Amino acid sequence: MGSVKIEKQQVSRTKATRTRTPWFVLGALSCAATGLASPPELAGMVPRSIVAAYFVAGPTPAANEVRSWSAIDLAGPVAQQAQQLGLLSLLGSKVRAWVDAIASGSILLKHPHAVVLFDIHARKRPDGGHELEDLRAALIAKVGASQNGMEQRIRHLLQTYTNSEETVLTRRTILDDEVFTIRDRRLPAWLTISWGRFGEYYVVGVGQGAFERIADTLAGRGERLQNDHWFARACSDLRTADSAFTLYLRLDELEKHVDAALMRKTADVLSALGLGGLQRGLFNLGTRERSVEVTAAIRRNGRDETRRVAGNHLRERLWPNVVPEDARRYVLLDLELGAALSAMTEACLVARSPRARRKQREFWSSIDEASGVSLGRDIYPHLGGPVVLHNFPRHALGLSIAWTIVTPIKGDATALRLEIDRWMDEARRILKDAGSVQLHRDDDGVWYTQLGLVGPAVTVTDRCVVVSFSPEAVRQIVATLDVP
Numbered sequence: 001m002g003s004v005k006i007e008k009q010q011v012s013r014t015k016a017t018r019t020r021t022p023w024f025v026l027g028a029l030s031c032a033a034t035g036l037a038s039p040p041e042l043a044g045m046v047p048r049s050i051v052a053a054y055f056v057a058g059p060t061p062a063a064n065e066v067r068s069w070s071a072i073d074l075a076g077p078v079a080q081q082a083q084q085l086g087l088l089s090l091l092g093s094k095v096r097a098w099v100d101a102i103a104s105g106s107i108l109l110k111h112p113h114a115v116v117l118f119d120i121h122a123r124k125r126p127d128g129g130h131e132l133e134d135l136r137a138a139l140i141a142k143v144g145a146s147q148n149g150m151e152q153r154i155r156h157l158l159q160t161y162t163n164s165e166e167t168v169l170t171r172r173t174i175l176d177d178e179v180f181t182i183r184d185r186r187l188p189a190w191l192t193i194s195w196g197r198f199g200e201y202y203v204v205g206v207g208q209g210a211f212e213r214i215a216d217t218l219a220g221r222g223e224r225l226q227n228d229h230w231f232a233r234a235c236s237d238l239r240t241a242d243s244a245f246t247l248y249l250r251l252d253e254l255e256k257h258v259d260a261a262l263m264r265k266t267a268d269v270l271s272a273l274g275l276g277g278l279q280r281g282l283f284n285l286g287t288r289e290r291s292v293e294v295t296a297a298i299r300r301n302g303r304d305e306t307r308r309v310a311g312n313h314l315r316e317r318l319w320p321n322v323v324p325e326d327a328r329r330y331v332l333l334d335l336e337l338g339a340a341l342s343a344m345t346e347a348c349l350v351a352r353s354p355r356a357r358r359k360q361r362e363f364w365s366s367i368d369e370a371s372g373v374s375l376g377r378d379i380y381p382h383l384g385g386p387v388v389l390h391n392f393p394r395h396a397l398g399l400s401i402a403w404t405i406v407t408p409i410k411g412d413a414t415a416l417r418l419e420i421d422r423w424m425d426e427a428r429r430i431l432k433d434a435g436s437v438q439l440h441r442d443d444d445g446v447w448y449t450q451l452g453l454v455g456p457a458v459t460v461t462d463r464c465v466v467v468s469f470s471p472e473a474v475r476q477i478v479a480t481l482d483v484p
Contacts, residue, residue: 043226113141136207234297272347277301330390338383371426
């Protein structure tokens with residue numbers, strides 16, 4: 001494993017049942033943000049007291065379909081090929097780190113896995129923002145008997161990012177299996193990375209004691225998440241065993257780990273998103289035929305509720321041909337786009353430092369004032385719902401993240417088109433002066449961005465707003481909507 005010095009330690013542990021759990025690598029952990037889930041299985045390996053977790057299902061048809069939407073699924077093999085050809089050494093350090101993260105994520109997404117956040121601490125900066133002070137997290141991946149590139153990826157990461165002068169690699173025995181831990185003098189003292197294979201599982205721990213918490217759970221010490229009454233009931237209500245991706249949040253646990261200022265900021269973000277008072281949440285994503293189904297079980301202010309966030313039940317509220325027959329997958333979201341955009345904008349602003357927030361507000365306000373059109377007053381209120389997302393037309397390069405958004409218009413479509421044209425025209429002038437992303441408008445009313453490549457694009461029809469990855473894609477969608 002590279003030229004890093006290995007110090008061997010023997011760790012005495014009570015011998016447990018041969019149920020095993022392992023850890024993966026930092027690059028994979030940073031990339032594990034897209035996936036699929038199987039809580040009834042992996043929740044049995046997760047301690048009950050956590051801040052958050054997500055679960056990703058294995059190679060079931062639904063899981064494979066959802067995984068294919070991720071750009072990681074396409075970029076991963078490209079990154080691995082670049083590594084084999086020695087091309088990564090030609091990249092800058094930051095770009096190389098992202099490429100390695102993508103390649104690690106590509107391997108990870110082929111397996112059932114869970115990412116767990118145990119603890120997080122942040123300290124307040126002088127400018128009012130926060131910076132990470134401590135974190136404990138773990139990844140559990142069920143890889144089966146096959147290595148499937150896990151060991152090779154770990155060796156590559158060690159050889160690329162460690163050296164004998166700055167890094168110490170310790171080897172020890174836990175539950176009769178070898179576990180490795182890295183400490184690097186260039187990193188914060190709290191940031192240790194441990195990993196090991198236990199039977200058909202790989203486990204990676206980030207932060208002091210994170211790996212040990214999973215090992216203790218495997219050894220039968222402490223309560224497991226699957227035995228938490230609220231979690232088990234919510235999984236049953238949402239049928240998470242049939243899901244592709246499941247996200248679990250414990251805001252009441254987070255409150256125990258962060259300072260009051262950061263907790264207030266978190267509460268403000270949730271309030272902006274319409275989730276004020278959230279204590280727990282379980283969010284489940286699955287598929288039914290072509291439709292993506294999203295459900296949620298939440299507890300806020302002591303009361304429990306279940307929601308259908310997206311699903312085919314909303315089809316009756318839309319016109320018949322809103323989803324093209326050639327779309328392989330679609331999502332019908334039970335929300336109004338204008339209200340959602342307003343909420344997400346406010347949540348993003350609240351999450352930033354006061355200085356960054358003020359700068360962003362000034363930018364938007366300058367466009368509003370110069371154009372005489374307010375996004376919040378004149379445009380957002382006319383963007384209705386349900387919101388439709390689908391993957392037609394197919395991108396020429398097969399990019400699985402190239403989707404289309406169609407949202408119904410509330411009120412006068414002609415007036416909305418004029419308001420959007422005025423606002424975008426002013427934004428075009430400001431961006432041109434800044435020399436960054438350029439905005440263009442064609443004679444048929446299609447607006448699109450250009451920064452080397454062309455797209456995304458947007459237009460307004462008589463009954464909806466269409467957004468897609470290119471002007472041609474927008475026109476193709478508009479043509480299908482005109483079919484009686």
